[in-house]
Amino acid sequence: MLPILNKEFISKHPDSGVYERIYSYPEKILQFGTGVLLRGLVDYLVDKANKQGIYQGRIVVVKSTDGDTNDFSSQDGLFTTHIKGISQGELVDELLINAAISRVLQSNAGWRQILDAVHQSALQTIISNTTEVGIQYIPERIGKEAPASFPAKLLAILWERFNYLGGSNHTGFVIVPTELVVDNGRLLKDIVLQLAAYNELPATFITWIHEANYFCNSLVDRIVPGKPRNLPAIASAAGYTDQLWIEVEPYLLWAIEGNDIIRKTLGFYQADARMLITTSITPFREQKLRLLNGSHTAAAPLAYLYGLNTVYECMQEEHIRHFFHQVVLKEILPTIAEGCPVATVFAQEVLDRFANPFIAHKLISITFQESSKMNARNVRTLIRYYEQYQVLPPYLCLGFAAMLLFLRPVREEAGKYFGQRAEEEYLITDDNAPVFAAWWKEGTNITAMVTGICADKRLWETDLNTLPGFAAEVASLLTILQTEGVKAFMQLQHQKN
CATH class of the missing domain: 3.40.50.720 (NAD(P)-binding Rossmann-like Domain)
Structure with missing residues (x-):
């Protein structure tokens, strides 16, 4: 003994x-x-x-x-x-x-x-x-x-x-x-x-x-x-x-x-x-919210619909790993680095942490309250990026489109909404699920649906249609994700890049 x-x-x-x-x-x-x-x-x-x-x-x-x-x-x-x-x-x-x-x-x-x-x-x-x-x-x-x-x-x-x-x-x-x-x-x-x-x-x-x-x-x-x-x-x-x-x-x-x-x-x-x-912890709170939490929120629906189940799996799959790297280093980091000098080091540490083989962080858990997290963590980043470069951040736009697809219900039962990945259903754990269900129910025209969602004051801190071209870009990406499938689209995009 x-x-x-x-x-x-x-x-x-x-x-x-x-x-x-x-x-x-x-x-x-x-x-x-x-x-x-x-x-x-x-x-x-x-x-x-x-x-x-x-x-x-x-x-x-x-x-x-x-x-x-x-x-x-x-x-x-x-x-x-x-x-x-x-x-x-x-x-x-x-x-x-x-x-x-x-x-x-x-x-x-x-x-x-x-x-x-x-x-x-x-x-x-x-x-x-x-x-x-x-x-x-x-x-x-x-x-x-x-x-x-x-x-x-x-x-x-x-x-x-x-x-x-x-x-x-x-x-x-x-x-x-x-x-x-x-x-x-x-x-x-x-x-x-x-x-x-x-x-x-x-x-x-x-x-x-x-x-x-x-x-x-x-x-x-x-x-x-x-x-x-x-x-x-x-x-x-x-x-x-x-x-x-x-x-x-x-x-x-x-x-x-x-x-x-x-x-x-x-x-x-x-x-x-x-x-x-x-004297102030605000920069550290900002970098954690944007880089770590924000990249999780942007990537989780996309990676889950791709067929993956944990963050570690994402870092082992070249197409989703590329998405994570681009979102963290090329799109989120530039919007906070000036106000937070240690953010560059933190960004690389975030990617190291995501690649930890000993931690099984489930993607479906990260999607809990996905739309509220997108609003709190990434909407401000979208706006900041556009203000800095006068173009839209392509990977955050893709993450937003994947979120809309993830929040598309295939059925509702006793007030609960369920999405579908391949042959399996998943529970949509989001307080705004009824809002998205209503939009999808009316969504025969994807562009009109996305435009309406972007303007919905119940969801976002600002009207996202004020971001030039955002609704059109998201609608285009959402259409392709629906018709081609997430996995096929990601593999094709990675080959192009």
């Missing part, structure tokens, strides 16, 4: 990369969430800094969901990070044992322990990932029991800290939410203040929140698939069992809006240049 990964195992394996001195480091971070993203990004960076002797602090984790914390306690908080993927064209396959977590507390059963933890003056940082719905206002009173919502939990923790340490300016926290919400730090602070008013907490406490605490907007980017399917075989090769094992891609980005005070508190940022503390 294989030994379990814990402190005892580490003591018998001096080559593990974990040094015993790390166990004695004080708890400096309170982390809400045990999920794979936080462990694969935040905890990875803290562990990296500790091993370099930079930060010398550990993390006390709050498990917000129901369930026990036995896996963490039996393994003394240790877990394996398996970095797998492509970086700068090279295959990466690296194992690391993470020792950043000191303990894990269940938010309900361990609420008193959590409040006691914030009595430590060394604890100066709070990090969260409670999903996007976690940052919302729910009016509730704070008391002896754990509140239900994360913002109310945070308010209770701040109130405990304020009362225990006296409310001076050096007793506050640096608070960094990582939920994928625009201006997540500002939004969280607004909700906490709203809850403080609801709880009728004193003005001195409100002043302390403003003057002693820093709520930071942040953006995280790392694909963390989590526990591998073939864990028993991998564990056998590693020589130990680990129920907390996670896989991560080589790429990471954590951009935080902050100043020198934030940098001093989050000292572990010095261990990795990909963790950035800067």
Whole structure:
């Protein structure tokens, strides 16, 4: 039987990369969430800094969901990070044992322990990932029991800290939410203040929140698939069992809006240049939205109708790979590179990430809310490209046409719409599916249909018919995709180019 990964195992394996001195480091971070993203990004960076002797602090984790914390306690908080993927064209396959977590507390059963933890003056940082719905206002009173919502939990923790340490300016926290919400730090602070008013907490406490605490907007980017399917075989090769094992891609980005005070508190940022503390994260949000998310949205319907099922398959098929390269490097990148100097490097990293053989990112999943994503991610790029070059971006136009074909229903049942690829049907998971179904029902004239869709204010932030020639180009492409088939068309186009 294989030994379990814990402190005892580490003591018998001096080559593990974990040094015993790390166990004695004080708890400096309170982390809400045990999920794979936080462990694969935040905890990875803290562990990296500790091993370099930079930060010398550990993390006390709050498990917000129901369930026990036995896996963490039996393994003394240790877990394996398996970095797998492509970086700068090279295959990466690296194992690391993470020792950043000191303990894990269940938010309900361990609420008193959590409040006691914030009595430590060394604890100066709070990090969260409670999903996007976690940052919302729910009016509730704070008391002896754990509140239900994360913002109310945070308010209770701040109130405990304020009362225990006296409310001076050096007793506050640096608070960094990582939920994928625009201006997540500002939004969280607004909700906490709203809850403080609801709880009728004193003005001195409100002043302390403003003057002693820093709520930071942040953006995280790392694909963390989590526990591998073939864990028993991998564990056998590693020589130990680990129920907390996670896989991560080589790429990471954590951009935080902050100043020198934030940098001093989050000292572990010095261990990795990909963790950035800067005056604005808007350029990083822009490059991720346009280059990574935007190219996904442009390519997914086309690649799916071509007959492919994952992003990795796209990068192995020459015609769709060519489409991805053209969209990313020739059409999206030029529209943002001037305002975001690091975008050129990021664009190449995006293509490397798409080619990661260890991540099965399903195309049908990417098409979830396809039309809304097209509006949020690519409509502005279409307009910017035309304004810069006075011509239409051909591959984004093709992606738009493929989206319309993908959203063409072959049947409707109980309010659900189904499209068709070859002999199989697929569910169209798009809130605008009824809108497109109505247009296709009337669409005997493709040009008239596309013109109408482009002008439909329910779908786009602007009338796309104001983009000269766009509707005609999309209609022409859509007609060819329908008559020739996506695969035949793509192969022919690639031969021409």
